[in-house]
Amino acid sequence: xxSVKNLKKDYNGFIALKGISFDIKENETLGILGPNGxxxxxxxxxxxxxxxxxxxxxxxxxIDIEQKNKIKRLIGWVPQDDTFYHKLTVYENLEYFASLFxxxxxxxxxxxxxxxxxxxxxxxxxxxxxxxxxxxxxxxxLAIALIHSPxxxxxxxxxxxxxxxxxxxxxxxxxxxxxxxxxxxxxTHYLDEADLLCNKIxxxxxxxxxxIDTPANIKKRYGKTLEEAFVKIVNxxx
Ligand code: ADP
Ligand code: MG
Numbered sequence: 684x685x686s687v688k689n690l691k692k693d694y695n696g697f698i699a700l701k702g703i704s705f706d707i708k709e710n711e712t713l714g715i716l717g718p719n720g721x722x723x724x725x726x727x728x729x730x731x732x733x734x735x736x737x738x739x740x741x742x743x744x745x746i747d748i749e750q751k752n753k754i755k756r757l758i759g760w761v762p763q764d765d766t767f768y769h770k771l772t773v774y775e776n777l778e779y780f781a782s783l784f785x786x787x788x789x790x791x792x793x794x795x796x797x798x799x800x801x802x803x804x805x806x807x808x809x810x811x812x813x814x815x816x817x818x819x820x821x822x823x824x825l826a827i828a829l830i831h832s833p834x835x836x837x838x839x840x841x842x843x844x845x846x847x848x849x850x851x852x853x854x855x856x857x858x859x860x861x862x863x864x865x866x867x868x869x870x871t872h873y874l875d876e877a878d879l880l881c882n883k884i885x886x887x888x889x890x891x892x893x894x895i896d897t898p899a900n901i902k903k904r905y906g907k908t909l910e911e912a913f914v915k916i917v918n919x920x921x
Contacts, residue, residue: 684709684866685730685835690739692725692890699725701890702739707835707883712867714877716913717887723870726887727839730868731760743835756784759828759836759865763843766824769813773804773823776812777830784831794832801859802826803852818849822856829860836860838869842876854879874910884909886916893920 685707692700699722707713715723728734730741732751741748743757760766767776777798781791799805802822807815812823821841828836841857842850850873857880861867871877877884878898885895894901894916898909905912 684711684744685868686740686742687730688740690726690729690741691737692722692729692734693737699890700729700736703887703890703892705885705892705895707866707868709834709866710861710864711882712861712869712880714881714884715868715870715887716872716874716877716884717870718917720889721887722890723887724839727760727762727837727868727870730837731758756831757834759831759833761821761824761828761836761838761841763839765820766827767812767820769811771812772809773799773812773815773826774808776823777826780827780830786831791830794830798826798829801829801863802856816849817845818852821845821849821853825856825860829865833865835866835868838867840870840872842871842873850876874908874913878909886913888917888920893917 687706688704689702690700690704691698691702705713715726717723725734729736732748732754743754746753748754768779771779777795778791799808802825804819804822804826807819815823842853845853854876881898883895884898884901885892901912902909905915
């Protein structure tokens with residue numbers, strides 16, 4: 684599905700990614716954990732075609748990331764900030780973003796109700812987006828990221844700043860998305876959600892992946908909880 688080989692990013696002499704490699708198979712969810720400044724957002728910006736890589740190779744289903752128009756149809760992206768227009772209703776936002784992807788009207792009409800159901804936003808179809816709660820706004824951003832039926836979803840700290848109850852609702856939604864067969868890569872600072880949602884975890888520090896394994900193996904090797912293991916791995920590598 685996604686294959687990343689020896690990926691490097693150099694910001695005018697500052698090396699933010701020092702040659703990282705990993706892959707994500709169909710149906711897999713990879714969590715990227717790492718302290719601030721590790722390079723998580725840089726990685727997501729390259730994968731979403733916002734930044735150019737300096738060197739290395741990124742492919743999705745064997746299509747090179749340089750083929751940006753093809754890649755953009757295969758990926759969905761939820762950044763940390765809201766991606767939608769606050770003054771439009773939920774429906775109008777979905778309609779607008781579907782039009783950006785040139786999704787035929789009939790196809791959109793058939794698809795959007797399903798999406799609202801998946802994201803538990805059915806009752807909010809005609810609500811003004813800016814009036815939604817924090818958790819619902821995240822779910823709307825997720826709905827927009829899924830509007831063109833991508834094969835892989837990139838989430839940058841999907842539950843940051845969301846209350847504990849809404850976080851759990853988001854986890855349920857993410858689990859449903861996983862069941863629908865979409866691959867996911869997400870960055871998070873919450874070790875509990877990484878443990879719950881990821882098949883594999885990569886720990887990124889100062890531009891290098893220092894460990895990549897299943898949550899169970901990481902805990903077996905480094906600590907009782909993922910949090911304990913994470914702290915140990917990050918401290919040991921310094
Ligand atoms: P994270 O998301 O893990 O906190 P970032 O990818 O945002 O990390 O940043 C990684 C490093 O690259 C940081 O040291 C940051 O200061 C640097 N960096 C990020 N974006 C830029 C940029 N546009 N120009 C120069 N340096 C940058
Ligand atoms: Mg970041």
